[in-house]
Amino acid sequence: MAATSPFDCVLLDLDDTLYPGDTGIGAALRRNIDEFLQAKLGVSADEAAATRAELFRAHGSSLAGLIALGYDVHPDEYHSYVHGRLPYDRIARDPQLARLLQSIPQRKVLFTNSDRAHMERALERLGVDEAAFDAVVCFETMNPHLFGDDGGDRRPAVVLKPAVDAIVAGLRAAGSNPRRTLFLDDSERNIAAGKALGLRTALVGKRARSKEADYAVESIGALRRAIPEIWGEAAERSSDKLPVPAVSVVRSTTSDLDSIIIQPTSIHA
Template sequence: MELISSQNSPFECILFDLDDTLYDGEIGIHGFLKKNIEDFLSIKCKVSPEKAFSLRSEFFCSHGSSLAALLALGYDIHPDEYHSYVHGKLPYELIQPDTSLLHLLRSIHQTKILFTNSDREHAKKALMRLGIDENIFERIICFETLNPHLFSEDPLSPNMDQIVVLKPSPSAFHAAIRISGYDPHRMLFVDDSEKNVVAGKSLGLNTALVGKKVMKCEDADYLLEGIMNLREEVPEIWKMNNWSTTSVRA
C-alpha cells in the first residue's frame, strides 16, 4: 500500500544495536569483557594468560567470537556457561541511567527492535542499568534468537555451515529482517561496528554508524558521533504525520 504523502518518514522499523551504541563504549565495559573472555579461554583451553590474550584476537578474526571458535574446535561448552562467565562478571554499575536516551526512544513511533549479538540476560541487565524498559522494543533479537539450534536437543544440523550465527553474518541479518516483517529498504540499522554496517547495507538496510571516532564509511548512510545525535542527523525518523492507515509490511 502506498503512503499518502512524500513527507512521511522513509523508515518503518529501526534496528538498534546495544553495546557501545545505546551507551558510550568509552565507559570501559568492553575492556572488562575482553579480560573475562581471556580468563575463560585460559581455563577452558588450559593456556597461559598471555596465550589466552592472543587466542581471543585470533578467534575473533577467524570465527567472529571466542564461543564460535571453541564450539567449532569441538570444546564441550554450552552458550549459557560462556555467557554467564564473560558477562556475569561485568561491572554493570558503569552503565548509568540515561533519561535523555529514554526520551529519544519514546519519541520514535516506528517499530523499534533491539538487535544484539549478546545473550538475553546481558541485554536485560544493560537496559535495566540504562533505565530503559525492555518493552519499549517490540522485539529483542539476541544470541538465543539467532542460535536456537544451540539450545535444542539436536543442536547442530549436519548441513549447517555456521555453528554460531552472529552479526555481521548475512544469516543474522536475514533472521532480523524476517523477524521484523518489514522491507529492508524501509528499515534503519543503527550500530557501532563498521563491519556490521557494511553487512547490513549489502542486504538493503539503511544504515547509521555510531561512534566518536567515526570519520567516514561508504556503506553508512548516516554517521553519528553518539546515539543522541540521531535526531539531528536523521530527522527523517520523525516525519510521521501522514502515515497511511493501511501501510503493509513486506
C-alpha cells in the first residue's frame, strides 16, 4: 500500500463505472425490465415504463418493489430475463482497466447491485479477472435470505445500494475505517448514502462533483489523474478535494460507526 495514501481500501461499482455509461447496456436493461413488467403485471408498454420509474423511486429497483408489493418473483427469474438478454458485446475489452486495477495498492472490493452471473459476464467482456479484487459484494452477497427456503410468510426485503444495510455490507468487505475507504460509483444516490456513513466518495462518469462527492472522475481511465492520492502521489496539491467529513452527518442503523469496522473477509457470493 502507498505509505502516504489517505486510503486503505477502494470500493468500486461495476456498471457504468468500470465501463462507460454510453455502451447502451443501461438502455437495454430498462427495455428488458419494461418487458418483464408487461408480462408479469399484464400492463401496456407505457404503463410498464411508468411502473419501473415508480418502483425505482420508491424501492430502489423494480425487483425490490415487486417483492415488497407481494408479487411472486424469484431473483433468478428476474435477473435471467433482464440481464440474461443484454447486449454484452457492447462492452469492449479494456486492457488499460486491468492494468489500472493491478496498480492500485490498496485492498480492492467490487461492490455491485448486479447478480453474480451479470458481474461475471461483464468482467469477462472487459478482460478483467475476478481475482483482481480482494472481495466481491453483489446481489447474492447482500441478499442470501432471498435464496433460502424458510417456509415462513414473512415478506423478505431486498437489500441494494443505496440502503444502509448494503453500504454496511461493502464496509464489512472493506474491513477498513470508512474515513479511509474510497467509494467509486456512478449513482449520486449511492454516493450520498456512502457519504452519510463516512466514506470518502468519487462520482464516476461526471465532470462535476455532486454535493456528497469528494471527487468527480470523468471515466475510470482518468482515475490516476483525478485521484493521485490513491497511489500516494501529489496529495499536497489535492488536499482541498478531501474535506474531513463531519461526524454529525453520519446516519447509521448501528449505535456506533466503529462497530462496522471489522477485519477484512473474502466475500465471493
